[in-house]
Amino acid sequence: MRAVDTGGYLKGRIRREDIISAAAVVYGEVGYHGASLREIAKRVGMSHAGLLYYFPTKEALLAAVLERRDAEDAEREQLDSPPGLEVLRHYLALASHNVRHPGIVDLYARLAAEAVAPDHPAHEYFKRHYDEARVGVRDSFRVLAESGELRAGVDPEQATITFIALMDGLQVQWLTTPDAVDLVGSLRFYLQALLTVPL
Amino acid sequence: MRAVDTGGYLKGRIRREDIISAAAVVYGEVGYHGASLREIAKRVGMSHAGLLYYFPTKEALLAAVLERRDAEDAEREQLDSPPGLEVLRHYLALASHNVRHPGIVDLYARLAAEAVAPDHPAHEYFKRHYDEARVGVRDSFRVLAESGELRAGVDPEQATITFIALMDGLQVQWLTTPDAVDLVGSLRFYLQALLTVPL
Structure with missing residues (x-):
């Protein structure tokens, strides 16, 4: 049980890091105000709702x-x-x-x-x-x-x-x-x- | 002609100062992000469109x-x-x-x-x-x-x-x-x- 949890936790952390990397790239391209969570989600290949699970706000x-x-x-x-x-x-x-x-x-x-x-x-x-x-x-x-x-x-x-x-x-x-x-x-x-x- | 223009100009300046005063009060009350041009116009007793003539943006x-x-x-x-x-x-x-x-x-x-x-x-x-x-x-x-x-x-x-x-x-x-x-x-x-x- 514990091993499975840890696996899920690690996968979540990696996902989180991917989102942060994508956000840094998008901010650099269009600035913070021009960036949308929707666009960042698209870059990571996940849904808008999926991204909101990790980061509820901009x-x-x-x-x-x-x-x-x-x-x-x-x-x-x-x-x-x-x-x-x-x-x-x-x-x-x-x-x-x-x-x-x-x-x-x-x-x-x-x-x-x-x-x-x-x-x-x-x-x-x-x-x-x-x-x-x-x-x-x-x-x-x-x-x-x-x-x-x-x-x-x-x-x-x-x-x-x-x-x-x-x-x-x-x-x-x-x-x-x-x-x-x-x-x-x-x-x-x-x-x-x-x-x-x-x- | 010139005298009439100057009168209009002065009136415009006073109007402008009134708007600035009202804006400073509203910013103090609700912050810059909470303030709307519509609300500020209301305080000065003018229309939203009228205020936009003086200040086209927030x-x-x-x-x-x-x-x-x-x-x-x-x-x-x-x-x-x-x-x-x-x-x-x-x-x-x-x-x-x-x-x-x-x-x-x-x-x-x-x-x-x-x-x-x-x-x-x-x-x-x-x-x-x-x-x-x-x-x-x-x-x-x-x-x-x-x-x-x-x-x-x-x-x-x-x-x-x-x-x-x-x-x-x-x-x-x-x-x-x-x-x-x-x-x-x-x-x-x-x-x-x-x-x-x-x-």
């Missing part, structure tokens, strides 16, 4: 796309490295990656703003996203404070919140006026202003 | 609401003061004002993210908004650089872009996780890190 599917993006970002850029200067350098590398993938940055920025409403289907995702990002970055700033690589008087907690806010705010300003904003350069400028050592 | 009306907000912010907080430390202090006062008015901050953040698309009706507004904000803040950082109140090596241009990005990014993070973010404190922390004098 927003729930988008949240899943973003969660997978977080996991892929963390792995590719080694964001889970031991806390310290390397982690901040990895975040700069992530920003470089984002500059080459404006489509997903656009999606992320739009959903983050929509999802500030507590009843939005992606609200819990973004709360978790911010909490997790703060934990990782805060640990690094604390290590830098202890080793004297953070300038005297710089509070690791404030450095953390502003660093994450800066990444978000720069993305929107860069997407709106790309010629006026050097996304990676601005992040580097900011970090360098807080540090006593070269990045 | 987004065009929202852009007008935001433009008026910019003008009101600039006047109330004296953002057009002579460039220097006072202007940055005025921006902190604006942030305090925003903390007391989360509804309009929410609207602004959502529209800024939606409007990164060049074909969005509010795209031109946001391009202009960023350009104007950068001009004002840049002049202040330049004055501070010349007077030695900006730390050595801090580039006024990068200070400008990151300061504006930080305001935007902090708003979204604060709205999502209000207990974890001190919006004004974080802005103050950041500015203080760039300055050689107390704020």
Whole structure:
């Protein structure tokens, strides 16, 4: 009985991953607003009702796309490295990656703003996203404070919140006026202003 | 002929202002997504078709609401003061004002993210908004650089872009996780890190 359940569970997980992959492709092609669950279901070769079993709303599917993006970002850029200067350098590398993938940055920025409403289907995702990002970055700033690589008087907690806010705010300003904003350069400028050592 | 035209023009402007005021009230009550042009027309006592003459889309009306907000912010907080430390202090006062008015901050953040698309009706507004904000803040950082109140090596241009990005990014993070973010404190922390004098 248990073995059969596990098989069904695995099959369901694979199906779920297929839907998420198809959604990411469709979002990239026509944007989030242009994408319909019906079209995404068609790409995976399943019925609209079948897809709704896994993702009852457009927003729930988008949240899943973003969660997978977080996991892929963390792995590719080694964001889970031991806390310290390397982690901040990895975040700069992530920003470089984002500059080459404006489509997903656009999606992320739009959903983050929509999802500030507590009843939005992606609200819990973004709360978790911010909490997790703060934990990782805060640990690094604390290590830098202890080793004297953070300038005297710089509070690791404030450095953390502003660093994450800066990444978000720069993305929107860069997407709106790309010629006026050097996304990676601005992040580097900011970090360098807080540090006593070269990045 | 000219006098009659001017009368019609003035009447049209007043009508336009009435619609913008009603829209701001309705957005505050039910949010941007919950608001309909039909409901806003009803509040002003005009027909739906009549309102469409002034604002053909929901987004065009929202852009007008935001433009008026910019003008009101600039006047109330004296953002057009002579460039220097006072202007940055005025921006902190604006942030305090925003903390007391989360509804309009929410609207602004959502529209800024939606409007990164060049074909969005509010795209031109946001391009202009960023350009104007950068001009004002840049002049202040330049004055501070010349007077030695900006730390050595801090580039006024990068200070400008990151300061504006930080305001935007902090708003979204604060709205999502209000207990974890001190919006004004974080802005103050950041500015203080760039300055050689107390704020």
